[in-house]
Structure formats: C-alpha cells, structure tokens
Amino acid sequence: xxxxxxxxxxxxxxxxxxxxxxxxxxxxxxxxxxxxxxxxxxxxxxxxxxxxxxxxxxxxxxxxxxxxxxxxxxxxxxxxxxxxxxxxxxxxxxxxxxxxxxxxxxxxxxx
Numbered sequence: 001x002x003x004x005x006x007x008x009x010x011x012x013x014x015x016x017x018x019x020x021x022x023x024x025x026x027x028x029x030x031x032x033x034x035x036x037x038x039x040x041x042x043x044x045x046x047x048x049x050x051x052x053x054x055x056x057x058x059x060x061x062x063x064x065x066x067x068x069x070x071x072x073x074x075x076x077x078x079x080x081x082x083x084x085x086x087x088x089x090x091x092x093x094x095x096x097x098x099x100x101x102x103x104x105x106x107x108x109x110x111x
Contacts, residue, residue: 029054029063032091036084037067045072052081061086066099 029051037047052064063084070077085093 028089029061029086032086032089033063033065033084036082036091036094037069041067041069041078043072044069046070059088 033049033051037049038044041047047067047069049065049067052066054064055062063086065082065084067080067082068077069080079099081097081099083093083095083097084091
C-alpha cells in the first residue's frame, strides 16, 4: 500500500468521529490551515503553524505542518504535527502524526 493510499485510509478513520472537518472550508492554504487550527484547538490563547512540506497531484495537495498552541492557562505550549489532505480548496482529511516521525509521502510512481 503506497503512502497516499495509507493517508486516505487514515484520514477517513480520523474524520469518522469528527465529520465537521470534512467539506467545510474552501479557500487558500492559509485560510484552510487557520480554520483547522481554530477548530482543533478552540480554547487556545495563541498559536502558530509552520508548513514543512507540500505534495501536489492535480487538484489534491498534502500539507505536512507543525503547530505550537498555547492554552489560556499558564501551561507550556503544545506541539503537534499534522498531515492535511486538501482537494479543490477544501480540507478533506486530517492525520495527526508523531513530531519525530519522518513523513514518507512521495508522488505515486507507476511500475
């Protein structure tokens, strides 16, 4: 099973308990990411995100990103890493991955 197929499978599983993420936001990548972060961390006092890498395939884009979120309390910031699947300007899938994991996503190759 290639990386894109695994991402789609994990995204479907990740979206099952959270259907509000699917098909909700349309726009540029910054708007989509901001909307996702504010929904994922509704109680955050502040946040920032960094795009590590992107992979394009037609109208589909996979975004590898890190976030740092500070809660409203005086707790230390929370670091997270996500892969986002954006299709035709809409957030279609989300996968939370470990911070130290190497993303294995590459363009599909025919054999």
